[in-house]
Amino acid sequence: MPKKNAFMAGAQVYLRPLERDDLNDRYLGWLNDPDVTKYLESGIFPTTMQDLEAYYQQTTGSRNQVIFAIVDSQSDQHIGNVKLGPIHWIHRSATFGILIGDARFWGKGIGLEATRLAVEYGFQKLNLRRIDLGVFAGHESAISCYEKAGFRIEGRLREDLFQNGEYKDRVWMGILRSEYQSAKSGKSK
Numbered sequence: 001m002p003k004k005n006a007f008m009a010g011a012q013v014y015l016r017p018l019e020r021d022d023l024n025d026r027y028l029g030w031l032n033d034p035d036v037t038k039y040l041e042s043g044i045f046p047t048t049m050q051d052l053e054a055y056y057q058q059t060t061g062s063r064n065q066v067i068f069a070i071v072d073s074q075s076d077q078h079i080g081n082v083k084l085g086p087i088h089w090i091h092r093s094a095t096f097g098i099l100i101g102d103a104r105f106w107g108k109g110i111g112l113e114a115t116r117l118a119v120e121y122g123f124q125k126l127n128l129r130r131i132d133l134g135v136f137a138g139h140e141s142a143i144s145c146y147e148k149a150g151f152r153i154e155g156r157l158r159e160d161l162f163q164n165g166e167y168k169d170r171v172w173m174g175i176l177r178s179e180y181q182s183a184k185s186g187k188s189k
Contacts, residue, residue, distance in 0.1 A: 004076065007068060008117040013110055015068035015082065015117050018060060022069055022078050023052050030080075030101030039139045040099065041161070059083070066126070070098075070114045072105065079105045082118040084131065092129035094122055111142075115149040123177050130176050136161060137169035151175045 003009060005016040028049060030036045037043025059067045065085020069078045080100040087094040096118060100111055122128040135142050137156065147153075151173040159167035 003071070003073065006071075008121050009073070010113040010117050011073070012108070012113050013070050013073055013079070013117075015114065015121070016071055018056065018067050018069045018081060020056065023049070023056055027078070027101065028052055030099065033101075035103065036099070036101050038163075039136045039142065059085070063087075064089075065094075066121075068118065068121075070100065070110070072110075077102070079110070080114070082114050084118060084122050084126070084128075087126065087128070092127065094126070094128055094131050096122075096131050096133040107141075112145045112148055115145065119149060119175060119180060123180050128177065130174055132172065132174035134160075134170045134172055136163070137171050143171060143173070146173050149175070150179055152179070 003014045003016070005019075006014040007017065008015040028047060031042060031047040031052070034043065059065055062085070064087050065083060066087070067081055067083045067085070070080040070082060071077065072079050079102040080098065082099075083097040084094040085097075096115070098111060098114060098118075100106060100114075119131055122131050131151075132154070133146065133151065134157070135146065143153070152175065153171055154174050155172045157170040157172060160170040161168045
């Protein structure tokens with residue numbers, strides 16, 4: 001099956017630009033689903049179609065952040081997004097974010113593949129030197145995924161995130177271009 005507007009492709013998914021047609025009830029449902037947003041900083045307030053449209057307008061076409069739709073290669077269905085941003089061009093760094101909204105695709109390695117594709121894009125196409133991310137300390141499956149993609153734990157921000165009436169720690173992780181190149185070639189540092 002041809003991959004419509006594929007920008008980066010893996011075995012299970014491909015990344016393509018987020019399109020206006022992606023702004024639909026299904027996507028809106030992800031953003032209002034507490035199971036999907038459990039470990040995200042979004043999902044605190046209800047999201048409307050107008051909010052989704054404003055986010056789309058803000059991110060698409062921006063040179064300080066790049067957002068891709070994650071698309072299942074078999075069904076050609078939009079199942080989530082990855083984002084690099086904000087991008088700091090002087091420092092050659094960006095912050096990574098991911099959302100797999102369709103729960104049928106959780107636990108299948110898709111997050112890892114999409115993360116690897118976004119990291120490759122960041123280093124190979126954007127010429128970044130560093131990509132970082134923050135993750136809830138208790139989200140062990142995400143931390144494991146990021147480590148498999150080459151990210152390293154760099155620190156912990158104590159009680160930095162508020163969730164379900166209590167403060168939680170944020171684990172800060174990063175990957176450098178040199179680590180990505182070593183991981184890609186099979187070498188370890």
